[in-house]
């Protein structure tokens with residue numbers, strides 16, 4: 001529930017779904033960036049539907065909260081809520097991609113227990129990498145390389161297990177960033193064709209229900225025909241920075257993808 005003074009903008013998607021967007025009148029100079037981001041919701045949901053399968057709900061939209069309001073964003077079903085911090089660098093479609101990916105991964109398919117939070121945050125974060133790739137602002141591989149290099153091997157980041165982060169670290173950076181890295185490693189292991197065949201049935205088979213990481217691994221193994229136990233164990237359930245062939249080959253540090261700053265800042269706001 002959002003109570004306050006809002007400008008309400010309603011619309012209908014090409015598929016006929018109602019769109020309700022609300023912008024706090026207190027946003028002032030942040031208002032245009034909030035609008036330029038949230039008003040792209042229907043376009044983003046349509047793009048996500050092409051990757052994740054049919055959108056699981058009957059309405060779309062977003063709420064830009066007041067300037068002195070929440071410091072995070074939340075994937076409220078059919079109408080995500082955004083704090084003002086996301087608009088300080090201008091329009092930010094990455095947070096809109098993230099929260100709407102949660103409509104599939106989090107809202108429709110919910111975690112069986114909080115320890116499976118990677119199924120929400122890893123997937124919503126990887127959706128941002130895919131969006132960056134789509135927008136020409138850095139490929140998922142470039143984001144992987146830069147993220148990997150940005151956390152030194154002795155960084156505490158690598159001590160948190162995305163597959164079982166512990167009750168007080170459910171929304172740790174590792175769940176988001178190493179979580180997205182895990183999905184990228186899965187994509188590299190099974191190939192693009194199989195990887196993009198795994199996501200829609202995950203959303204469909206567990207629609208309006210619950211899921212566990214073991215169930216997702218089983219689905220990925222069924223579709224790819226590969227034993228993925230080593231990959232899941234290494235990336236989700238083992239402390240320390242995993243070795244990566246592509247990183248070891250590189251002599252120069254990777255260059256910063258154009259999308260990095262906004263994704264990084266968005267994750268920082270989401271996870272703190």
Ligand SMILES: [Zn+2]
Nearest residue numbers: 098121124270
């Ligand atoms: Zn999230």
